[in-house]
Amino acid sequence: MKKYQILHKVLSLRRILMLSAVIVLFTLLGALPIRGFATNGGAVTTADKTYAFDYKTHMPWVGASNSLFKASFNIPSPGTSTIDGDRYQGTLAFTKLPNSDYRLLNVLPYLDSPTFTITNSGGAIAASGSYTWDEALQAWVLPNPLIDNTSTSIDTSQALNGIAGIKIYMTGASTGFMPLSTLKNDSTLLGTRPVFLLGDIAGLTPNLVQNVPFNLYQERAYNGDPNKWHAFNFNVPALVQYEYDGQVRGSNPEDQLGLVPGGAAHFESEVNLSSPQKITVDMVWQISKDKGLSFDDIPESLTNSEGDKVIKKTLDFISDISDEGSLYRLKITPIDSKNKEPIYTEPAVLTFKTESLSFNIHYVLNGGSNHPANPLTYTYGRGISNFEGPQREGYIFTGWTDKDGNSIANIPTDAQGDKTLYANWQASSYKINYVLNGGENSDKNPNTYIYGQGIARFEKATRQGYTFIGWTDQKGEKIEAISVEEQGDKTLYAHWEKVAVVSNENEDTKAGKEFEKNKASDSIKKSQNSATSVSSESRKELDSLPQTGEKERFSLYILGVIILVALSAPQVKKYLTKL
Incomplete structure (x- = not known):
């Protein structure tokens, strides 16, 4: 008895566990959002992603205050006189600053637009102006001729200390030349500029000072005149490149269900952008007509966020029956980011009321009767794959056509409106x-x-x-x-x-009698060979043709054969008995 009680308890426990599992399963199914159309062909299916934005900016002076780095120049004066001009041994002190929002990638300081001032004994200005860049010399040169404040024309084609005209240029192990189009991030600019090479900025330790040495040479226009002081100034702009993270989010649009063709459809997604500085994204709605296997942009819906942090992106249109079952999602593409992949919201579906998708089918049978399997209605999106042929006595069905005679074998899935089918016949x-x-x-x-x-x-x-x-x-x-x-x-x-043959008695009497004799003999032979049957063709002739005298004689022959057979029957029986 105990054995059965234990078994009963085990079975009861199993039932409880199974019931609990079912309850948990249904609870999970009820709690989880179910979207039957969330298919994006392998793309990101949630509009929430962090991007690394790669940003380039042009600073007019590297010594300006900023949160990325500090830079200063030390150029002792006066310079040392050499055969290449007055040499100034300068140093660029560069320090990368710690910054949790921005990651500094590169800084390219370059020498640009130096100016000159020539004074009399350090007092009144004798001449002033700007150097101009000479690409062939890769240096800045004074205007030639130089017109000073006394309207004196001075030839600057030859330097008084130096070898190739009055100029200023830079040398050193940490200097070089780079295209001006790169430095100013402008593809239309030509020529080069001398740059300070700071090395791997991204790998520099924050708050560690980097001293970059360089040589600056200046050739003088006045030599031996202690009253002419030649001074210069220069700017050091820089191309600064850094990156930062920005988060892009977009809410999922709601399904549009139970619409009527011609009604207003509305989809909406809220896009949120957050980053240390303003970022922009392109936003465009997409549509899928193949249940999410592929999506196409809706070009007229393309807009840019224009720096706004919160944007409500909507899609409004007058629905058409061809929109039945279509999926709509928002595609969001960041601008100036290192990772260019767009993100997508979950797609939302548009559907119409069932009754608004049903249409009538009329049949003009032209004397025939329709096949019972032919439907009287069809539904948009499903269509009719084929029609059965009707029937008409004495005629062959040759196919269904429309009123213009065009053949109709089916109704495609994208068809709409009532249809009339005409039966076509060919007499059998x-x-x-x-x-x-x-x-x-x-x-x-x-x-x-x-x-x-x-x-x-x-x-x-x-x-x-x-x-x-x-x-x-x-x-x-x-x-x-x-x-x-x-x-x-x-x-x-x-x-x-x-046809009866008419002959002359005197000439044909003998031949006629011989013919009748032979004919009678042939008839007797035929009767003996077949006492109980006649050929089908003779029987037809007997049934359908009028009686003649010849036919009567033939009947007498048959009767005689029958009598002979009857008389001989007892003798045949006796013979068979003896055997």
């Missing part, structure tokens, strides 16, 4: 077979006839020595025509009457 054609019984048919007798037309009359057949007496069917019924209501193949049998 039947064969006519002729059994001529030794005769020859008339060329005018047709081999076929068409239902609804029939045959008005048949021509006579011909046979040598016989007179044609008519056509019959296989039952012996006389046939003179085929009516318009008749159907099926026909077989016509030709019937004949032998």
Whole structure:
């Protein structure tokens, strides 16, 4: 008894566990959002992603205050006189600053737009202006001729200390040249500029000072005149490149259900952008007509966020029946980011009321009766794959067409509106077979006839020595025509009457008697060989042709054979008994 009690408890425990599992399963299914159309072909299916934005900016002076780095120049004066000009040994002190929002990638300081000032004993200005860049010399040169404040023209093609004109240039292990188009981030600019090479900025330790040495040479226009002081100034702009993270989010649009074709459809997604500085994204709605296998942009919906942090992106249009079952999602593409992949919201579906998608099918049968499987309605998005053929007595169905005669084999899934199908017929054609019984048919007798037309009359057949007496069917019924209501193949049998031979008694008496004798002998032989049957053709002749004297004699022969057979029967029986 205990054994059964333990088994009962085990089974009860199993039921409880199974019931608990079912309850948990249904609870999870009820808690989880179910979207039947959330298919994006492998793309990101949630509009929430962090991007690294790669940003370049042009600073007009590297010494300006900023949160990324500090930079300063130390150029002792006066310079040392050399055969290459007055040399100034300068140092650029560069320090990368710690910054949790921005990651500094590169800084390219470059020398640009130096100016000069020539004074008299450090007092009144004798001349001033700007150097101009000479790409061939890769240096800045003074204007030539130089017109000072006293309107004196000074030839600057040859330096008084130096070898190639009055100029200023830079050298050193940490200097070089780079395209001006790169430095100013402008592809239209030509030429180069001398730059300070700071090395791997991204790998620099924050708050660690980097001292970058360089040489600056200046050639003088005045030599030996202690009253002429030649000074210069220069700017050091820089191309600064850094990156920062920005988060892009977009809410999922709601499904548009139970609409009526021609009604207003509305989809909406709120886009949120957050980053240390303003970022922009392109936003465009997409549509899928193949249940999410592929999506296409809706070009007219393309807009840019223009720096706004919160944007409500909507899609409004007047729905068409062709929009049934279409999916709509928002595609968001960041601008100036290192990772360019767009993100997508979950797609929302547009559907119409079922009754608004149903249409009638009318059939014009033209005398036929429709097939019971042919539907009276169809639904947009499903269509009709094929139609069955109707029936009409005496006719062959040749297909359905529209009112213009265009063939209709089905209704495609994107069709809409009521449809009218017209049945097309071709009258049935039947064969006519002729059994001529030794005769020859008339060329005018047709081999076929068409239902609804029939045959008005048949021509006579011909046979040598016989007179044609008519056509019959296989039952012996006389046939003179085929009516318009008749159907099926026909077989016509030709019937004949032998033409009597008229001869001269004096000349043919002997021959006639001999003929009658031979004929009687042949008849007796035929009767003996077949006492109980006659040929089908002779039987037809007997049934359908009039009686003649020859036929009466033949009957007497048959009767005699029957009597002989009856008389001999007892003798045959006795003989068989003895055996």
